Amino acid sequence: MPLKIAILASGGGTNAQAMIDKAAAGILDVDIRLILSNRPGAGVLERARKAGLPHLALDHTRFPDREAYDRQLIAALRESGAELIVLAGYMRLLTSAFLEAFAGRVINIHPALLPSFPGVHGGADAQAYGVKISGCTVHFVEEKVDSGPVIIQAAVPVEAGEDLDSLMNRIHGL
Numbered sequence: 001m002p003l004k005i006a007i008l009a010s011g012g013g014t015n016a017q018a019m020i021d022k023a024a025a026g027i028l029d030v031d032i033r034l035i036l037s038n039r040p041g042a043g044v045l046e047r048a049r050k051a052g053l054p055h056l057a058l059d060h061t062r063f064p065d066r067e068a069y070d071r072q073l074i075a076a077l078r079e080s081g082a083e084l085i086v087l088a089g090y091m092r093l094l095t096s097a098f099l100e101a102f103a104g105r106v107i108n109i110h111p112a113l114l115p116s117f118p119g120v121h122g123g124a125d126a127q128a129y130g131v132k133i134s135g136c137t138v139h140f141v142e143e144k145v146d147s148g149p150v151i152i153q154a155a156v157p158v159e160a161g162e163d164l165d166s167l168m169n170r171i172h173g174l
Contacts, residue, residue, distance in 0.1 A: 002031040006082035008090040009037055013044025014172045015088035015109050020051045034080035036073070038092055054080065060092060070098040077102070087141060091120065096143055106141040111171050113137055113153055118146030123168050127158065134158050134167060136174045 022028035035048035048055035063069035112122030135155035140148035
């Protein structure tokens with residue numbers, strides 16, 4: 001039986017698209033119950049629409065505070081029936097109430113090899129540092145940013161003179 005997941009993303013949705021494609025090909029045994037973005041114009045919502053998947057824009061700027069937003073987020077995710085929450089370029093910190101509501105069931109895709117280069121600009125920070133190998137980490141989410149236990153990592157060599165867009169495209173292709 002496929003794992004019921006919800007994907008949270010804030011931008012274009014390249015990681016979400018990879019999951020959509022792998023699920024459609026039968027490689028990833030998941031049932032995508034909801035794709036949710038905190039930004040109404042995010043490209044990930046169009047990707048979800050094209051794939052015929054349930055999607056929702058929940059604009060965080062329309063809430064008085066982070067806690068109020070996360071309460072609505074929790075309600076939407078519970079209603080979807082998702083068993084696992086996947087952060088795929090979701091650019092918001094989650095409250096402790098959110099993490100308690102889905103304890104042990106929130107994972108993140110981070111574009112660097114953790115524990116090195118945590119944070120919003122992990123891939124860019126790794127490249128600026130001059131690493132010869134970069135990659136991607138999937139980890140459980142805890143309250144501290146990019147600190148949870150690692151589930152899996154994949155590495156890619158950084159090519160001499162490679163620009164950030166090229167490196168990030170190769171990391172996203174993992």
